Amino acid sequence: MGAAIAGHLANVGVPTYLLDIVPRDLTEQEKAKGLTLNDKVVRNRLAQAGKDRLLKEKPAPLFTREAAGLIQVGNMEDDFDKLGGVDWIIEVVVENLKIKQDLFARLEKVWKPGTIVSSNTSGISINKMVEGRSEEFKKHFLGTHFFNPPRYMKLLEMIPNRSTDPAILTEMKAFAEEVLGKGVVFCKDTPNFIANRIGTYGLQITLPVMEELGLGPDEVDAVTGRAMGRPKSATFRTLDLVGLDTFVHVADNVRENVSDPAEKEAFVVSPLMKKLVDNKWLGEKSGQGFYKKVKTEKGKEILALDPKTLEYRPRKKLKARSLDQAKRAKTLPEQLQALVYADDAAGKLAWQITKKVLIYSANRLEEIADDIVSVDQAMKWGFNWELGPFEMWDAIGVEKSVARMREEGETIPKLVEDLLASGQKTFYKTEQGKRYSFFVGGKYGEVAEHEKEISLGRLKEQGKLIKGNKGASLIDIGDDIACLEFHSPKQAIGADIISMINTAVKEVDANYRGLVIGNQAPNFCVGANLMLMLMEAQDHNWPELDLMVRQFQKAMGSLRYLNRPVVAAPFGMALGGGVEVCLPADRIQASAELYMGLVEVGVGLIPGGGGNKEMLLRWTEGIDPADRVALQPLVNHVFMTIGQAKVSTSAQEARKYKFLRSCDGITANQDHLIYDAKQVALGLAKAGYQAPQPRQIPVVGETGYNVLKLGAYGMLKSGYISEHDYKIACKLAYVLSGGEVPEGTPVSEQYLLDLEREAFLSLAGEPKTQARMQYMLAKGKPLRN
Template sequence: MANIKRAAVIGAGVMGAAIAGHLANVGIPTLLLDIVPREETEEEKRKGLTLQDPQVRNRLAEAGKARLLKEKPSPVYHKEVLELITPGNLEDDLDKLSEVDWIIEAVVENLAIKQQLFENIEKVWKRGTIVSSNTSGISIHAMVEGRSEAFRRHFLGTHFFNPPRYMKLLEIIPTKDTDPAIVDQMKAFAENVLGKGVVMAKDTPNFIANRIGVYGTLVTLQAMFEQNLGPDEVDALTGPVMGRPKSATFRTLDLVGLDTFVHVAENVRSNVDDPEEKAAFEVPDVLKEMVSRNWLGEKSGQGFFKKVKTDKGKEILALDLATMEYRPRKKLKAASLETAKRAKTLPEKLRTLVYADDPAGKFAWHILKKVLLYTAARIPEIADDIVSVDKAMKWGFNWELGPFETWDAIGVERSVARMREEGEKIPPLVEELLASGYTSFYSREKGEPPRVFAIGGKYVGVEEHPKTIDLARLKEQNKVIRSNKGASLIDIGDDVALLEFHSPKNAIGADIIAMINAAVKEVSANYRGLVIGNQGTHFCVGANLMLILMEAQDHNWPELDLMVRQFQKAMGSLRYLDKPVVAAPFGMTLGGGVEVCLPCDRIQAAAETYMGLVEVGVGLIPGGGGNKEMLLRWMEGVDPKDRVALQPLVNHVFEVIGTAKVSTSAREARDYRFLRPEDGITINTDHLLYDAKQTVLAMDRAGYRPPQPKKIPVVGETGYNVLRLGAYTMLQSGYITEHDYKIASKLAYVLAGGNVPEGTLVTEEYLLDLEREAFLSLCGEPKSQQRMQYMLTKNKPLRN
């Protein structure tokens, strides 16, 4: 792995600053440089500043850094990481580039400017320092023409996708002169430190993802004009039903920016030789007209869609491309679309839609056919293998399946037969596949790693990272120890077991609780430790709210009480298991999902983990031990006799739970004490289960001993009144409703330990009883039931 301890980013625009932000996210001190402004702003003149003042000379880099705090979603894990970014300029600070290990160029997309910049960099360049360009399409070779051989050996392309924090793809583009060892080092560094999915691309126009993605968008635009559809109608077809993001085609274009899209498309058109391909990348006149009107999308307030205020609130209008006026959105009505939506798997959805004999099906078939044919025809021009292409589109454009995986899903033989009938030219790669007697690009034997069709007419193994644990494959290998509808216990090797949730949305119900209890017994008897994790969309969104609401509406209090008791007991079993337990949360980890993590010995969280005890949003408080666990975390290291210190800590817990704080990253989760300082954070989610397993093994080797129960000091009646007064002040100020106040009062009573003297030492069971009683009483409140019902139907909280 490359030994990169310090870095520099040149260019503090949107992309450059965001790259610097992500380097800071992973703990790398970064120098952020830009040009010296040519003149002062009016504000600088009023302050008496001149072009000689550092404040003016570093203005562009300072502005880029400051912007990182304002952008939503945030490019940084936590505001504190910005301390690692040092702004400067290319005149005063150029020599500081000799102090860094990696220099990333992210300036304007102009070849002459880049060439001049690299000439200047080489004057201060320290041999061994890696230099790369973040260009999205300019020739990597051309940038360093005239540079020394040593410089060229350390130079390559590193194309980040925006925003760098969230987009997994990093395209690495070596030149013919790049040292292969440096390519390997950067790949390992990007995967293990930056958390990226790396694809090796060739130095061709717009590399892999943008080449295919832009082509697909232009094909979709053309088909929209031909079939007289609107952008809203097309987006209904090109979103999740085809395995694409909810933003589909035109909402995505608005997010990217139409000017950016036009620039990328024209870059391909001007750099390819084939007349047919040049024509395919011709930007439609309507798009040019929108750019000339500054209808660029989200950043200008309007594009293919426009958000307006109406008497009923906010409404999103769609652009009528015939009149260039905005109109209310229309819902596309098509039998094939509705049938496809009801299909259980994506391959079924795709086959249902693209083989349908109605306008929606024909539209979907036409654009998919064009993209598949174009992509296959670009091999080996843009990449040496189809896996790189599939990964690029999944990681760079958030497709659920890559182009070749999609081709397998709809059936290669069936689709190619139809393409031939329609007079399409079949690319050599596809002809070679079928001539070899194969019918799919990927081949998998049960329990075995996937294999892929390669140039040369044979299947080869797909390269896998050594830190990858594939739960689906382990199941095929009969590594399941126990299983039910909601969860499975899986042997992940080295005498470590993994508890996987797989209920709908990973919501916690009776099946998961039963499996937790089974896991505790099994691990205690036969394993070195337990990991709690899964490979779903999110770790866990909480308890089964529908079940809770049904039991409450039926006044089935004994059953509901038993359910909560069992959940509390299962969490206690995890806390005091005689083997180490490590939770591996990622994505949405809410309510009961947090309560599963809190009693574990360690948490190994993905960097993108959004943790929060959000029960107040549905009219409840945590019922699975979350209140007790948060008290324990906030009181760690505090003298139980220090009553002065206790109240502020309880106040913090009251605020975190009472306002349903949700972390925007694992790093921020530490602020709320969902994570402790000793808990780990994994940047690359693909490595999360591996890292959690290694934590279990390390704890076992260190001679693990389980924690011992101890009594908890509470603030009692005095502290309860303090908490309730704070809530009452918010009520009187109009910040919360009467029902919010009722929920807050119940929460305050639990966190204070009830009506006992301040400083009383209570047991965990005592606090759990208070928690359960408060939870059940709120379940019986009509307004809480209204909140639960609203969340289930609208997927957002109700303030009643």
Template sequence: MKIRKAAVLGAGVMGAAIAGHLANVGIEAYLLDIVPRDLSEEEKQDRKARNRLAQAGKDRLFKEKPSPLYDKAVADLIHVGNLEDDLDQLRNVDWIIEVVVENLKIKQDLFEQIEKIWKPGMIVSSNTSGISINQMVEGRSEEFKKHFLGTHFFNPPRYMKLLEIIPGESTDPKLVQYMKAFAEEVLGKGVVLCKDTPNFIANRIGTYGLQVTLHAMEEFDLGPDEIDVVTGRAMGRPKSATFRTLDLVGLDTYMHVCNNVYEHVTDKEEKEVFKASPLLKRMVENNWIGSKSGQGFYKKVKTEKGKEILALDPKTLEYRSRKKLKANSLDQAKRGKTLAKKLQALIYGEDTAGKLAWYITKKVLLYSANRLEEIANDIVSIDQAMKWGFNWDLGPFEIWDAIGVETSVARMRAEGEKIPRLVEELLAAGKSSFYEKGDNGVKFFHIGGQFREVQENEKVINLAQLKAQGKVIKGNSGASLIDLGDDIACLEFHSPKQAIGPEIITMMNYAVKEVSANYRGLVIGNQAPNFCVGANLMLMLMEAQDYNWPEIDMMVRQFQKTMGSLRYLDKPVVAAPFGMTLGGGVEVCLPADRLQAAAETYMGLVEVGVGLIPGGGGTKELLFRWMDGVDPKDRVALQPLVNHVFMAIGQAKVSTSALHARKYKFLRSCDGITANSDHLLYDAKQVALGLAKSGYKSPQPIRIPVVGETGYSLMKLAAHDLMLSGYISEHDYKIASKLAFVLAGGNVPEGTVVSEEYLLDLEREAFLSLIGEPKTQARMQYMLAKGKPLRN
């Protein structure tokens, strides 16, 4: 089995986005939809008119934010068509994904058409969010059924990690395993295998929790804004909490998902929970369906003070100013050092917020345990589905462990709740948690009263687990050097926001010596929310405000020297960036022999946002990447390349993905991209091993041709024009001028070849002069306080 080409049938929001994500990972895709029913007789003969719906779906990919595409150029891999003229094209694909309207009869009819052109071995799947997989292929051949399964993507497909795979009764188990591996490794998904039940796992549990919260709004007499204060980050869930999430999803879509469960479950009590509330029905009737209609539980309005977000009063159905629920339990939760402590403080609180959190949590935990055998193979599947599909920090059974199984069950019993069999079995076995650490990793409690090992993918390297196993070579408060096995070491940043300070630089220097002496290679990576957001801005600002220029000069020199040590280490260095990789984070990556970046990597030298230019070698390194291989005598070629660097740094360009980072040469063609961030360290380790096995030799010192005084004048002139046009401020112009001077190589003739040390000196001098500027210090202070740049 190998998927090289695919076809997506249905070019609505999900269908087009799935085609977009296939293109993201390099898979050519046909995007087909029906022929519009309102065509004139003339248009019926026009292919463009007949493909209009599919073309509209493709066009939408360029407009949506956040973008469904890693880079706009990947859209060239998507070919539009229609289901009448282009059905024969499906003979050329390896995978057909059905994403048409959620109507069983329409799907059945489509699969009947598909089988007529179907070739043995071709994979066919449905992206249904809840219709029975087995019912869809009733009447199809057994061979077709063997190659059919459900592949439920979550929206938006590029960003949502969960992919639910639902085998049918006849699906070939080998196909299921292949699709699981393909989805994880190529599409970058977290895969959960589901049973063919209404709404599968994530939507079944998730919509139940949302319904319970809607009921709680009435029972506790609270507004959506007050409930969202509790059900967001305080409970380890996304900031969008409950009602902002519903607005984003769309209340009409949400009602459809609820109705699907309501119509297909037989338990009366469960059925009642999924029954749409009168409030929800009224809102959908009024077209108050959320963000796409401009109002839902929230509404953005213009006021004299600017824009204001109002909240719906569920009693009057009028919008009012938002209220923020205040409670001691919320304050206590904020002080908790771990998520478990935060949850305990909130859920066991005696005030309104605590009682609300307990009410919702209790219902969801009991429901998850009661429905386990029906919808999932094990508790791990439910926990992963909720974390990957709804962005919860912990899944239901992990939450149960966090708040204490014995304590919570005792309270549930006191409140008259019936405890599920699985939980009773756990307690009867003398256990107090659903998960425990085993000899080879983590074990989970399984149906039937047994603990089983969590089957970890060999490509998932867990740094926390390695540290617990005593694999730390050396560490301090900012970073650790960890043994990854096979004589490869990993330098992990763990300072706040992975900001680079003296502790990290100390550990980097230690890592260089230790790896040189005892290891085959070095990987630089971590498993925090982001790779690195830059240097320790607060430390630099404090030194500047104290006029401690010698200390700042020493720090910058030390950082530059350390980056040079990485570049010329006699063992291969592989950086593994992901998420926000900004400023100093980029400067750590650029000297590495290779980058193995997560697909979702946002790289940029953004120092101008705080009134500076890169000071740790970033300017020099990016210039080298653009000038590498250029003939110094080819003066016509030099200036345009330098201009690219000038714009990238001067405008603080940040890539929208790892693929897009290649546009700025933050990544080169030799650097790799990993779709699944869970596999990133494994892939980086393999690259380091490969370089070591191939007889690695450290690079030779570099010399760079520069554009000199002529190029400097041209760049300054361009910046001056922008200032006169009002696009940049006087201080922006000053920063741009300093940057241009460094990139031009100072006052030397055009075509002069200069050394690294020469450029580093220019870079450091520019950095030091700018950090002494009051307006730069104001920018630094504003960034620290507000988290966004100040334009002064």
């Protein structure tokens, strides 16, 4: 975990020392090399191993491999004095109070006054750790509980001790949000803080409910995952990923440190869990837990544990009418209501788990947090729930659920009684575009929002919608900047979005200073509407398909040459057409987590919305058309990037492929992305923005086409690509080379767009391309035919 935190600091450009203990024994390899315990390579071995793992683990802890260069390894004997020259020291040693206390006593001797010190503990008392330390040291000390893996998990729990300087908390919160991209929740110094306290309780109470209903872990996971607005890993897959021994440690920590007998009882680990740990069936790290992967004649298969026999069996699908109804629900509240109020096995399971978690969260609120917002955010950011406990209570109906709880003999928490006694029916409410939450004591308070958090949904509620249709909306986000939001299914580009792009161009040109293209869905845009294109191709409706491509190309051109600055704000997945929307923009302000690539070859096509032309523009910018030696390698890069459907694994890596340029920005905190993009648009407008002019693009012509085609042929003969892949590659090569013209010929952008469109339509008519499109729609992954 220490290495992973160091890795994420390196991701955002912070040079970091990674120190670990000195090994006591030599490995066999070290002995064979004649090394001794005094050699530096041996003394730094554990820290180096941690750094090395950052380059091997998946999902990758680093934005790019180069980020590892900012991590300097050492050990806690030879390099301990270096801690006196840093700005922030993070302790990530074993979860043992005595060891931590001894470390901080030693640390204070080299500590530079003013340096911030924090512990990454997941549950040990922050106050007890620094008993005996000076007041000045305590003033600069706090808990910073990163969730694993640090790159991907948004939550950072901050826990002050009784002496922590409030100014330091403010400073650290700002740094964590702005630089590290975290969502910060302040916690009280209680066992396991907020997220693990509630999350562990929720996992604990699921086991007895499973046994009571006679279900297996696979059947429970069918209910407690996406159906309840939680991650796909649900309950028992999550336990296997975390490690059953780790979970038992966390549960035991709560049980040993709480005083309420009923709560102690709730955290007693079940006999089933103890048996699995005793068997060393710890989950993913041991190869089996509640699930087990086995090899069969059909390939790898995942088996589920039978809780009664402790034998593994094929996974079952829980058949329940409520699950089917939940899948058909249009909103998450409707989905949850379909489940928790149903009288089948899935409904009974969902109700029992939900009821207990909601009551527990309300009972523990004052002990663990300052408000319900902190609890909800902690569970959303730390456990990837779509709704926190109090938001979930609102979703299923507070009055209705409490009435049922009373019928079942439950004691309703005072907070909830106060809410209902005040005549209110929800923990949250919105008035005049502002959000309020219910506080202990019976009053509502406005939910504090970061100045950089722009909610497109709330702006629309406030009447800031300029124009909209089923696929997209144009929203006034203030300061005479408009935002074009895609909200079609998966933000796929179809006629509605293209129409709204054209509308946005006219509206912004006439009435606004700039345009931001962004949204707040799970992903920016996964490409064009593949189903629509496949239907047209299968019906041989070539004039309609040709018109669709022309309209898309024209819309992208209107973005490029709009008389106002355009800033694209991609995040998550920006694929195919989603990339083509970004490439014409004057600037891109990207989220640090960005999976960006022109992936059309995966469905048997090439980019059709100007992607080939735009990539040529980027790679050949500033090149002398007469310099043929320099031109061909650049075109080769474009050919490989598109032909191999390369996708960045971060915004930093997107720079390597020139999806992002050096002038484009990266935002660590995705919640601030629209704000940052807006500031870029304003900056361009204030600087006297002038739209670019169409320019000629030098191409490698027929000679370069043969070079590209020869490379593809070599891959075909080597077995790396299929015959159909080769056909696609040749079409792509023809477009990128500029067709049958002499090498170095400057051609117009429209000339390249015409070549691109013709190749796109030609490939769309291929039966194997249509098979790839069909397979992608059905399976969600590419077919190699």
